[in-house]
Amino acid sequence: MSRPAVYLDNHSTTKPDPRVVEAMMPYLTEIYGNAASVSHRFGWDAAEALDRAREQVATALGAESREIVFTSGATESNNLAIKGALPALRRRGDHLVATTVEHKSVLDVVQRLEREERWKLTLVPCDEFGRVDVEAVREALRPETVLVSVIAANNEVGTINPIREIGSLCHDRGVLFHTDATQAVGKLDLDVRADHIDLLSLSGHKLYGPKGVGVLYVRRRDPQVRLRPLFDGGGHERGLRSGTPAVPLIVGLGVALELAIRERETDLPRIRGLRDRLEAGIRERVKDVTLNGHPAARLDGNLNLSFAYVDGEALMLAMRDVAVSSGAACTSAEPEPSHVLRAMGRDDDSARASLRFGVGRFNTADEIDFAVEAVARAVAELRVHSAAWSASTPREFGEQH
Numbered sequence: 001m002s003r004p005a006v007y008l009d010n011h012s013t014t015k016p017d018p019r020v021v022e023a024m025m026p027y028l029t030e031i032y033g034n035a036a037s038v039s040h041r042f043g044w045d046a047a048e049a050l051d052r053a054r055e056q057v058a059t060a061l062g063a064e065s066r067e068i069v070f071t072s073g074a075t076e077s078n079n080l081a082i083k084g085a086l087p088a089l090r091r092r093g094d095h096l097v098a099t100t101v102e103h104k105s106v107l108d109v110v111q112r113l114e115r116e117e118r119w120k121l122t123l124v125p126c127d128e129f130g131r132v133d134v135e136a137v138r139e140a141l142r143p144e145t146v147l148v149s150v151i152a153a154n155n156e157v158g159t160i161n162p163i164r165e166i167g168s169l170c171h172d173r174g175v176l177f178h179t180d181a182t183q184a185v186g187k188l189d190l191d192v193r194a195d196h197i198d199l200l201s202l203s204g205h206k207l208y209g210p211k212g213v214g215v216l217y218v219r220r221r222d223p224q225v226r227l228r229p230l231f232d233g234g235g236h237e238r239g240l241r242s243g244t245p246a247v248p249l250i251v252g253l254g255v256a257l258e259l260a261i262r263e264r265e266t267d268l269p270r271i272r273g274l275r276d277r278l279e280a281g282i283r284e285r286v287k288d289v290t291l292n293g294h295p296a297a298r299l300d301g302n303l304n305l306s307f308a309y310v311d312g313e314a315l316m317l318a319m320r321d322v323a324v325s326s327g328a329a330c331t332s333a334e335p336e337p338s339h340v341l342r343a344m345g346r347d348d349d350s351a352r353a354s355l356r357f358g359v360g361r362f363n364t365a366d367e368i369d370f371a372v373e374a375v376a377r378a379v380a381e382l383r384v385h386s387a388a389w390s391a392s393t394p395r396e397f398g399e400q401h
Helices: 018-024 041-061 074-089 104-116 134-140 163-173 247-262 264-285 312-318 339-343 348-352 365-384 387-397
Strands: 068-071 095-099 120-124 145-149 176-180 199-203 214-218 289-292 302-307 354-358
Touching: 018 247, 041 068, 041 247, 068 074, 074 104, 074 145, 074 176, 074 199, 074 214, 095 104, 104 120, 120 134, 134 163, 145 163, 163 176, 247 264, 264 289, 264 302, 264 365, 302 312, 312 354, 312 365, 339 348, 348 354
Parallel strands: 095 120, 095 145, 145 176, 176 199
Antiparallel strands: 068 214, 199 214, 289 302, 302 354
16 A cells, blocks of 8 residues: 655644654553453553553542543543533533534534433534634623533644633532543643643544554542443443453553643644744745734644645645645535635635644644645646636736736
């Protein structure tokens, strides 16, 4: 299988760090016991590795190790957080709050609960940058509100939300606060105590760890969060997530998160510099480009751009040597414009003309320059065939270079 020359899709998934792979290998080849087997050394060694990874995650989040539940990924964590918390909360109220820019693994969950289980739902709008205002959340709260879910950093446009302020608001009102921190953990300064977070979801493969493993943080006190498991059998993870623990993956996640926190001060400025180099290069070569997302409060590696008079899917396919994502999410047989961009007020044409670039740890300046050339060349070729571009060029923009 041919591979892209340049990988700029690090919001979708990341290449596992070689140090993570090295840490995982013994648990694939030598220490392969079931961590739930308490009668022999193979099981004890696996359990020790599990405890060590749990402590690594807890340290990174400012949590206690007993508050860390391992899952298959952030989608499962989001489902367990919301669906698992609601049975104990129903006696207090029947109203949920989320936002219009949540990941589908939150948005689809709360909309199904509204549609099929008679929960009331308010979706808080964002501003033109995709940011959720604290006052908008405050206005959405009702006496019967029991849970609020707000994404920490948006997976499409990278915009960072004021999680600490929203968490404090929810804490003061006695409402559980969940955040999908999948894109934020390891990149932002998150602390579940200081941020008043009751439930937090993350996934290993977004921070140079393995796929197939995630975490749900569940607060144990002030308040204690009670969850009902999504499925039964075995009572693993304090009864919240039955199933044989995937020790190699969990070890990899723990190491990946520890590395991300330890190297953040050097890693992120370099990534941000490459991201800015990419944006500057594209703007120098391509006219009529719009940034989607907050210009400052944005993930360091995120660059979401709309290219007028160009279809994002066509542009992505035209750059076969550069791996990026289209801003349009294909949720059915027909591509639909991104719900995030539409929530930000973008029209369908602008949403369909967007691409998401995700710069990561292993990218280089040479790769960024290669991508700039590829984008400029592909946009120019596609605009040649655009009647709308040809009509607007003499009047508005001059010639495309």
